[in-house]
Amino acid sequence: MAEAHQAVAFQFTITPEGIDLQLSHQALRQVYLSGLRSWKKRVTRLKNNVITGVYPASPSSWLFVVIAILATMYTRSDPSMGLIAKIQEHLPVSVQCRTVVSAVLFSTLLWLLLIFTMRLCLKQLLSYHGWMYEQHGKVSNTTKIWAAMVRIFSGRQPLLYSYQGSLPNLPVPAVKDTVKRYLESARLLMSDSEYERMTTLAKEFESSLGNRLQWYLKLKAMWASNYVSDWWEEYVYLRGRGPLMVNSNYYGMDFLYVTPTPIQAARAGNTLHACLLYRRKLNREEIKPVTVLNVPLCAAQCERIFNTTRIPGEETGKKHFLLLSMLIIEYVAVFHRGRYFRLWLYHAGRMLSPREIEHQIQHILDDPSPPVTVEAKLAALTAGDRVPWAQARKEFFSSGVNKRSLDCIEKAAFFVALDDDEQGMMGDDPAGNLDRYAKSLLHGKCYDRWFDKSFTVVLYKNGKNGLNAEHSWADAPIMAHVWEYVMTTDCFQLGYTEEGHCKGDVASSLPPPTRLTWDIPAECQERIERSLAVAQTLADDVDFHVLPIQDFGKGAIKKCKISPDAFIQIALQLAYYRNRGSFTLTYEASMTRLFREGRTETVRSCTSESCTFVRALEGGEEVCRHLFRTAAEKHQHLYRMAMTGEGIDRHLFCLYIVSKYLGEESPFLKEVLSETWRLSTSQTPLQQVELFDFVNHPDYTTCGGGFGPVADDGYGVSYIIIGENMINLHISCKHSCPQTDSHKFGADIKKALMDLLELMSPEKPDPSKAEQNHSKNSKKDL
Structure with a gap:
């Protein structure tokens, strides 16, 4: 066969005159080119490792520091305060080279110390997340100063992995804060007796076993790059x-x-x-x-x-x-x-x-x-x-x-x-x-x-x-x-x-x-x-529906001065309530990649504020616009907390894993981890907007992607916001559940989006604001 023949680099036969070698120059050339390409990759990788290793400084900055130190020495000043002389005493080189070598060694140590300091400063700067909580258009002086410092310490032309060594570690929230946030999220989905029972279990856990488990998590957080990700990969994915x-x-x-x-x-x-x-x-x-x-x-x-x-x-x-x-x-x-x-x-x-x-x-x-x-x-x-x-x-x-x-x-x-x-x-x-x-x-x-x-x-x-x-x-x-x-x-x-x-x-x-x-x-x-x-x-058993919604997207939502993600999440709550006649525990995926080796966190999108709004809207109340904004602000707050390491579910998950390692049973953690997510949602953000030209090429619209249902009696919803005028929804459920229908739920979501857009239209007056203005005018008349 031709390909087998080309794979042989040389052939030989034994003759009376000796061994006759028949070299295949083409095969040898391929071997040479393959090896050359491999060595080029190694050199590139080595160069990138050096550049990433000294970031946010650059390798050329070492030469600048060396020249600066040598220049000061020739002016008969000692920038090292005697350290260069100490280094000279221990160098086994000639007298002529000793001064230069010691200066170069001192310069290198100073350069490494500067890199360590810059990286430490950048890590501390990246640990600040106050910028996420700033109101749109109202940036505090603290955040402005922080942003300027980040630009100074971030260096220029970073490679893909340049920031890895400067990213902060994911913090471990306090047990009492996580328990408090969990109880708040669970209240609206439980009866009074169920909530009272869960509160008792939570308080018992917080005052006894929780503190012991927390100690192990803090120890892991000090030792590991991320206290969640390895356990999340092993127990949620690989042990499935x-x-x-x-x-x-x-x-x-x-x-x-x-x-x-x-x-x-x-x-x-x-x-x-x-x-x-x-x-x-x-x-x-x-x-x-x-x-x-x-x-x-x-x-x-x-x-x-x-x-x-x-x-x-x-x-x-x-x-x-x-x-x-x-x-x-x-x-x-x-x-x-x-x-x-x-x-x-x-x-x-x-x-x-x-x-x-x-x-x-x-x-x-x-x-x-x-x-x-x-x-x-x-x-x-x-x-x-x-x-x-x-x-x-x-x-x-x-x-x-x-x-x-x-x-x-x-x-x-x-x-x-x-x-x-x-x-x-x-x-x-x-x-x-x-x-x-x-x-x-x-x-x-x-x-x-x-x-x-x-x-x-x-x-x-x-x-x-x-x-x-x-x-x-x-x-x-x-x-x-x-x-x-x-x-x-x-x-x-x-x-x-x-x-x-x-x-x-x-x-x-x-x-x-x-x-x-x-x-x-x-x-x-x-x-x-x-x-x-x-x-x-x-x-x-999979029932799937892909729903492109045209002439409705980020542009229309921004006119309402509402976060697009919060707008869609509240629409999902409204659609589910109309579809099933009740509310349910809702999973929205949020990323924690602001931290080293971060993956995801859960945003519990079904909140008391969103439920209050949905009930008011279905009841025809006139304060719906105000309630909607309150629900949207609460969702944004939860999303920010999840992104900044103050989420609920990953912390409780890790506490549960520690309890299993210790052989301890926690009724509270067991019940929390066994809860069913009947509405699982995720947004697929468009990350490289510069690659798409929706103005000149509007037909080249990406459709996004989706996933299967998480619960047998629930829905999986993935959505992607395309440009200013389109949203694509991917909805999944199971045929075996008589209460779920992906097409019906898709129609409910579309109607919910349109109803919310009509409600929050800028042209429509806000009854709550009108009432407030009327009250102010009445006081002025008095």
């Missing part, structure tokens, strides 16, 4: 024994109205090449750090975007990822019609062009070979329960050809699924097709996604694409950042020819993709079928 599909994994969609090319292989070429460009920027740390009002967010999760796979364990899951500093895999695993392929994305020391990747993908699409045995349904093992998959992996995939093929998938940069279906907002039933598109990305056929991989890129027959992402390695904003870059680079940077193909040429020496082989015994086939049955039952 249920299917990842639907329950944990989430999805991201393509552009809503536009498909850049109808050619599947061409779309794959640009999409995969854009992923490689992002990974190259990631390896070089050229991605600009994500900030909130110039305050940096933690980027630790970015290290695990590529070459990451979640490995099942019989007792607990294990994270398996190849550190970028150790090994960078240069291929992807591709699934098509039940076959698995390894596709190299680099050749002869260079990245394949989009056109070359299209050529390789087309080779896979044209391959007529059928799958063997149950190879087509092999990935169902990753879609079912984790324990059977762990047992099957250990028993049937620990050696031989199965291990080699499985290693190829698990060590790949990411997974690629080539679907024969056509998806998108199309045809005679665009709304229904959009729902089916979402379900396809969420679970597919239950065997055509490798749900353990950090993410799977899905490419459909009509050129539509999307992704399915595993959740344990990072949260959705990290993957959304990648996908925003990939989508915009695909369309606005790489582009296509008039025929719809990728641009560029194809090298004639490209080796074709390699087909992975398997030897699956009958017993393993039975395990696959059982996992597929579990996954199929779960997938069939």
Whole structure:
């Protein structure tokens, strides 16, 4: 075979005259280029480590300090106050060099001390969160001074990880404060007797076991980078024994109205090449750090975007990822019609062009070979329960050809699924097709996604694409950042020819993709079928609805002078009340990436203020506008507290974990941790607004993504605010629950949004303010 011949660097034969070597210059050249590229990566990584290590200073500042110290010495002054002379006494060098060497050593120590001081100052500055509580348009002098100091100590041109060493650690709230906030959030959802009982349990916990557990948490907070994240990953994600599909994994969609090319292989070429460009920027740390009002967010999760796979364990899951500093895999695993392929994305020391990747993908699409045995349904093992998959992996995939093929998938940069279906907002039933598109990305056929991989890129027959992402390695904003870059680079940077193909040429020496082989015994086939049955039952039960709301977005909400997130969250409360006739415990995901290795915190969006407003609105009371603003302000306050480490649920979760380690039972913590989130919500923020041009290209609208329902009798709602005039909602529930219906709930949400917009319209007078003005005028008349 041609590719096998090219893989041999040299051949030799024994002749009477001796050994005759036949060197393959092309193969040797490829070895040389590959090694050269590897060394370039190492040098780049070393340089970035140095730059990040001395940030917010720069390596060139060392030379400035050395020259300054030497200059002062030549003026016969001693800036070291005798330290340089002390260093000279212990240097085993000649007299001529001793002064210069000692001055350089002192300058280096002074430079390192300055770096440490600057980093410490920056860390203290980033620990200040008063800026989040400032009223819009009314910034205090303290915050102005703080912002100026942050700019001074932040340095210039930071790399992706430059701020990591300066980020503060997540603080541990006081037990009494967390208990107080919990009781406040639970009051409106409990009867008087239930609340009295829970208050008694809380007070007992606070006065006895809580203080002991808190001591261990404070000890961990002093020792660890983050007292929550490692336990959150282990116990919430990795120790979960249920299917990842639907329950944990989430999805991201393509552009809503536009498909850049109808050619599947061409779309794959640009999409995969854009992923490689992002990974190259990631390896070089050229991605600009994500900030909130110039305050940096933690980027630790970015290290695990590529070459990451979640490995099942019989007792607990294990994270398996190849550190970028150790090994960078240069291929992807591709699934098509039940076959698995390894596709190299680099050749002869260079990245394949989009056109070359299209050529390789087309080779896979044209391959007529059928799958063997149950190879087509092999990935169902990753879609079912984790324990059977762990047992099957250990028993049937620990050696031989199965291990080699499985290693190829698990060590790949990411997974690629080539679907024969056509998806998108199309045809005679665009709304229904959009729902089916979402379900396809969420679970597919239950065997055509490798749900353990950090993410799977899905490419459909009509050129539509999307992704399915595993959740344990990072949260959705990290993957959304990648996908925003990939989508915009695909369309606005790489582009296509008039025929719809990728641009560029194809090298004639490209080796074709390699087909992975398997030897699956009958017993393993039975395990696959059982996992597929579990996954199929779960997938069939998902009721999904994607609802784009046009001509309504951030622009209209801002005219009401209300936070868009608070506006939508209160609308969700109103919609749920109309849908179910009651209120429920509500989960809204908030990030804690203002702190080192921060992940998420819960905002309990169902508050007494929001419930009071909803009841007043449904009762036709005239003070609704005032109540709405009060509810919105309360929600914003809770969101800010969650972001600044003063949330409720992560603290209680960690206290519960400590109690389990100590063998202590807490009725209070047990009941809190067993509460059901019947309304689980999350906003997917658009992070790189500069990449989208909604004015000149309004059709290139990202649709966002979604997730499955958290509770069997509840809803999952994900939303993304697009520009000024659009909101996209992704709503999920289960068919098996007669009380839930995603389409009905979607209609309720849309009506709630419109009702609130009409209520808070600036043109509409506020009865509460009118009454206040009337009262003031009456007093003046008196």
